[in-house]
Amino acid sequence: MSAMQAVILVGGEGTRLRPLTSRQPKPVITLVDRPFLVYMLEWLRGHGVTDVILSCGFEPTKVREALGDGAALGISLRYVVEPEPRGTAGALKFADEQVGLAERFLMLNGDVLTDVDIGAQLAQHEATGAVGTLGLVPVDDPSAYGLVLCDERHQVTGFLEKPAPSQLVGVDRYYISAGIYVLEHRVLDMIESGANVSIERTIWPALVGQGLHGSRAEGAYWMDIGTPERYLQGTFDILEGNVRTGVAERLGDGFLAVADDVEAIGRIVPPAVVGSGVKIAAGAHVGSLVVLGPGVSIGEGARVERSVVLDDVTVGAGAVLTDCIVAPGVSIAEGAVVRGGAVIGEGVRIGAGNVLAAGIKVFPDTELPPGAIKF
Numbered sequence: 065m066s067a068m069q070a071v072i073l074v075g076g077e078g079t080r081l082r083p084l085t086s087r088q089p090k091p092v093i094t095l096v097d098r099p100f101l102v103y104m105l106e107w108l109r110g111h112g113v114t115d116v117i118l119s120c121g122f123e124p125t126k127v128r129e130a131l132g133d134g135a136a137l138g139i140s141l142r143y144v145v146e147p148e149p150r151g152t153a154g155a156l157k158f159a160d161e162q163v164g165l166a167e168r169f170l171m172l173n174g175d176v177l178t179d180v181d182i183g184a185q186l187a188q189h190e191a192t193g194a195v196g197t198l199g200l201v202p203v204d205d206p207s208a209y210g211l212v213l214c215d216e217r218h219q220v221t222g223f224l225e226k227p228a229p230s231q232l233v234g235v236d237r238y239y240i241s242a243g244i245y246v247l248e249h250r251v252l253d254m255i256e257s258g259a260n261v262s263i264e265r266t267i268w269p270a271l272v273g274q275g276l277h278g279s280r281a282e283g284a285y286w287m288d289i290g291t292p293e294r295y296l297q298g299t300f301d302i303l304e305g306n307v308r309t310g311v312a313e314r315l316g317d318g319f320l321a322v323a324d325d326v327e328a329i330g331r332i333v334p335p336a337v338v339g340s341g342v343k344i345a346a347g348a349h350v351g352s353l354v355v356l357g358p359g360v361s362i363g364e365g366a367r368v369e370r371s372v373v374l375d376d377v378t379v380g381a382g383a384v385l386t387d388c389i390v391a392p393g394v395s396i397a398e399g400a401v402v403r404g405g406a407v408i409g410e411g412v413r414i415g416a417g418n419v420l421a422a423g424i425k426v427f428p429d430t431e432l433p434p435g436a437i438k439f
């Protein structure tokens with residue numbers, strides 16, 4: 065059997081994750097301890113997919129720097145760069161024109177953290193002779209996704225991208241498209257060359273009743289990490305071991321990974337990942353559900369809980385961080401409070417006594433004088 069091929073779409077701008085994606089494209093922002101896309105590549109390799117094409121909407125310099133040719137991950141990684149973003153179907157067409165896709169291949173949205181069993185989806189695809197098989201996961205609220213309706217033989221009877229409340233009447237369980245597709249090459253014949261075409265709004269609806277099937281992945285983990293709330297939730301789920309990842313191996317039974325050279329006088333409560341060179345001063349409390357990137361320094365009596373604090377951040381004495389994301393190089397002065405889903409961009413300097421909450425987003429390199437913002 066030849067290796068399965070996958071095309072991963074990574075051309076979106078990741079605007080909903082700003083300011084995390086202001087300097088770093090979504091595919092390579094750090095999730096716990098590695099670039100996001102590494103989770104997808106490790107998952108694919110685990111299912112025997114080793115020929116991967118990254119479909120990029122603009123020059124992916126930073127993605128290339130982080131992932132190279134994939135050799136370190138045991139896969140072959142190729143890059144296809146559209147002259148301008150072509151939409152999800154246009155991007156696929158362009159990739160085929162550039163590299164010639166296989167007779168049967170996987171197509172994946174590049175922002176999902178999952179351990180769905182691709183083998184089961186492929187087996188169903190082969191058994192039914194479908195032209196395309198959409199991986200489906202159950203959700204409570206389908207409004208941000210593509211809602212897929214199927215009959216009892218798993219044939220798709222309706223595809224509604226970002227459904228309005230009125231379109232949900234009479235649907236009792238919501239299955240959405242997980243952004244994991246098995247496709248036959250002939251689907252490409254339906255996509256106009258050189259045009260901007262959405263696969264969700266044009267191709268799936270056209271294939272309803274024409275050999276499009278759905279494959280329900282019950283019990284698997286699945287999360288689109290494309291918003292700060294879901295990025296944090298994905299982090300917590302990795303730390304708790306709710307999703308099978310390489311991080312779980314690092315964490316082990318104690319749900320704790322602390323680099324050898326960490327200097328911690330204060331307390332660390334698992335689950336937590338603490339990177340190389342981190343310093344935690346006396347009386348500080350780190351955890352649970354915390355990631356401290358390499359080079360982070362936590363001051364005396366500071367408290368960090370349910371948060372991601374990336375590389376080289378300094379947290380002053382007595383500062384309190386809860387439910388927040390702090391990008392690399394930020395400095396947080398003593399007594400500042402960051403909580404409530406706040407996202408702090410690279411290089412921001414937060415003066416003493418600021419209180420940042422309620423989902424506030426602070427863009428890179430902003431300087432907040434002492435006490436400037438208090439909620």
Ligand code: GDD
Pocket residue numbers: 073074075076077119120121146149150151152155172173174175176208209210211225240241242243264288290
């Ligand atoms: N190459 C390329 N070119 N990639 C693109 C383009 C483009 O023009 N536009 C979007 N992408 C990539 C994004 O980077 C992302 O990985 C993927 O296509 C999906 O785009 P999103 O912007 O994340 O879409 P969404 O999350 O709102 O909805 C999609 O994903 C849901 C599951 O997470 C849809 O496919 C839904 O049907 C689905 O339920």
Ligand code: MG
Pocket residue numbers: 173175288290
């Ligand atoms: Mg998405």
